[in-house]
Amino acid sequence: MKADPHPWARDLSQLYAEVWARLTRGVHDRHAPARHPTLATVTPEGRPQARTVVLRAADKAAGALDIHTDLRSAKVGDLRITPFAAVHVWDASAHLQLRLEANVTLLTGPEVTAIWASAPAASRLSYGSTPAPGQRIAQALDYKKVADPASFVVLRLTVTTIEALHLGLNHRRARFDRGDDWAGTWLAP
Ligand SMILES: Cc1cc2nc3c(=O)[nH]c(=O)nc-3n(C[C@H](O)[C@H](O)[C@H](O)COP(=O)(O)O)c2cc1C
Secondary structure, three states: OOOOOOOHHHHHHHHHHHHHHHHHHHHHHHOOHHHOEEEEOOOOOOOOOEEEEOOEEEOOOOOEEEEEEOOHHHHHHHHHHHHEEEEEEEEHHHHEEEEEEEEEEEOHHHHHHHHHOOOOOHHHOOOOOOOOOOOOOOOOOOOOOOOOHEEEEEEEEEEEEEEEEEEOEEEEEEEEEHHHHOOEEEOOO
């Protein structure tokens, strides 16, 4: 019989550790699936919106993730009204889907000076373009990329639940809640 390639999926605490290992890999490895999660927010009209982002930090002990964006972007407008987000990752090599719910805090100005200073120059150009992101322009390239620390915001996601679905010979689905100290429970897939 072939060895189980994902033995961690059989045990709740090992599965939880694997989830954070894969999220953390996303921060450090540009080829890791968790590098580019989908971030979903709720618009002021109460509709869902989803977009790809880069995972910039993952802190297992705090249960927190960071995403960087432009303060004037639509997602920030969404989060000012509804400060909750969902995050989705499909890690194909691990046969693992992650679905996270989080409370989101917007960090700006002096709170993010150190993070801004450590961001590569090319990344900084993503924050501060003129006109603001999402504005209509006459031609496709009628915009300038300007690195502006005043437009830089860190979305700090305090994760409240993590759901993991592992597709193996047997499918396994688990939910981990901050409220019960991430002990986790199995769910019918
Ligand atoms: C691979 C990839 C990575 C992206 N990373 C980010 C990111 O880290 N931050 C960000 O604000 N937008 C990022 N974007 C752009 C967003 O998907 C989105 O188009 C943009 O932020 C505007 O979204 P909004 O109008 O919903 O605010 C990325 C897009 C792609 C395709």
